[in-house]
Amino acid sequence: MLLRISLGLVFFWFGVLKFFPGISVAQDLATHTISVLTFGLMPPAVSLPLLATWECVIGLGLLTGRFLRLTLLLLLAQMAGTFLPLLFFQRETFNVFPLVPTLEGQYIIKNLVLVSAGLVIGAASRGGRIIYDPGALAVAERLQSLRGRYRRRFHRDP
Numbered sequence: 001m002l003l004r005i006s007l008g009l010v011f012f013w014f015g016v017l018k019f020f021p022g023i024s025v026a027q028d029l030a031t032h033t034i035s036v037l038t039f040g041l042m043p044p045a046v047s048l049p050l051l052a053t054w055e056c057v058i059g060l061g062l063l064t065g066r067f068l069r070l071t072l073l074l075l076l077a078q079m080a081g082t083f084l085p086l087l088f089f090q091r092e093t094f095n096v097f098p099l100v101p102t103l104e105g106q107y108i109i110k111n112l113v114l115v116s117a118g119l120v121i122g123a124a125s126r127g128g129r130i131i132y133d134p135g136a137l138a139v140a141e142r143l144q145s146l147r148g149r150y151r152r153r154f155h156r157d158p
Contacts, residue, residue: 004062007117011075012059018052029092029104033085054078062121072122079115082108 017024024030030051031044038047058078061071086108090097093105101109120130131137150158 001065003117004065004121007114007121008059008062008064010059010114011055011062015052015055015057015059018048018055021048026104026107029085029089030082033081033088036088037081037084068121068125072118072125075118076115079111079118082111 014024018027018030021027027048031047034042034047034051035044042050054074055078058071058075061067061074086093086105092102093108094101131140147158
């Protein structure tokens with residue numbers, strides 16, 4: 001729950017910043033990326049408020065815990081778009097490709113942590129748990145295999 005709420009705060013906070021042009025460090029790179037993805041059909045005056053709304057919706061979804069699957073789908077889609085500048089705009093994101101990122105590149109690369117947090121939240125919301133005991137992991141894998149065999153044979157959950 002702490003991970004979900006802290007991630008929600010980050011998304012909501014950074015989303016709100018994008019409603020105020022000139023405050024967000026990443027706004028120019030974000031609007032340029034969206035412009036390239038939409039073949040210039042979406043100008044920054046439209047894409048920035050849309051992105052701000054998108055991030056605020058993700059933040060609110062994580063903070064409330066409601067519609068969590070949809071929220072995490074929005075998060076992963078947004079994160080996929082976030083990494084595209086590393087491919088599209090290497091001059092802006094790297095001083096020396098691929099080893100020395102610029103400040104913008106570092107800002108993007110740190111999003112790997114946000115993606116990982118989203119994946120953990122998604123797994124936990126579906127009943128997953130973090131297992132640190134190798135013996136317990138082997139038992140869990142065996143039980144999962146037996147459950148699959150049972151479902152195939154009897155066409156229902158055990």
